[in-house]
Amino acid sequence: MAYTITSQCISCNLCLSACPTGAVKVIDGNHWIDPELCTNCVGSVYSVPQCKAGCPTCNGCVKQPNDYWEGWFAHYNRSLAKLTNKKDYWERWFDYYSQRFSEQISQHQSEVVGLSG
Template sequence: MAYQITSECISCNLCQSVCPTGAIKMDGDRPWIDPELCTNCVGTIHTVPQCKAGCPTSNGCVKVPSDYWEKWFNTYYPLVAKLTKKQDYWETWFNFYSQRFSDQLQKRQHQVA
């Protein structure tokens, strides 16, 4: 199975109605994908998995990486992106406050002189 339904699912049941193989089952009020029936829409008239294409949340049905390294990089890249943004944040913060400190020093030098 290459797709699974995540916690972002809003239980609209749209995926269940568009699945050509009937692989999406209900477990109480939460849908799940039966791996025995799911074909990822391969061999049907659809070019993309219909559970993913029809999901109104865009993340209610996601592809599960099958390869160890694919899964590792899918975790790694978002973490690096967060770190990069934080570095930009701290650099901006430093530049802003160092400029303010410099301005205050200049004011005091003019007041003393």
């Protein structure tokens, strides 16, 4: 599976010199990775793809999925990682909305008691 340059690329050209196979090309000012030349740095001295490792945006270079569902799950997992990476996000969300709901119930009960009394 070859890598591809995303819209988050800032055209810093670091990937041009980092790619050991020369798969990164600039055509009409757009960066592009030739899938025929890209080896994901497998079989080289590098343990990770150098275009991704050297990218200052961390998302300017991502794996290009082979099929639709592989791409869908990759996008889902990236989105989920962003959400779950925030510490105590869901606990704070639950506490906030539980408190707001309790306040609304209390307010509603006091209005009902005030009307019947």
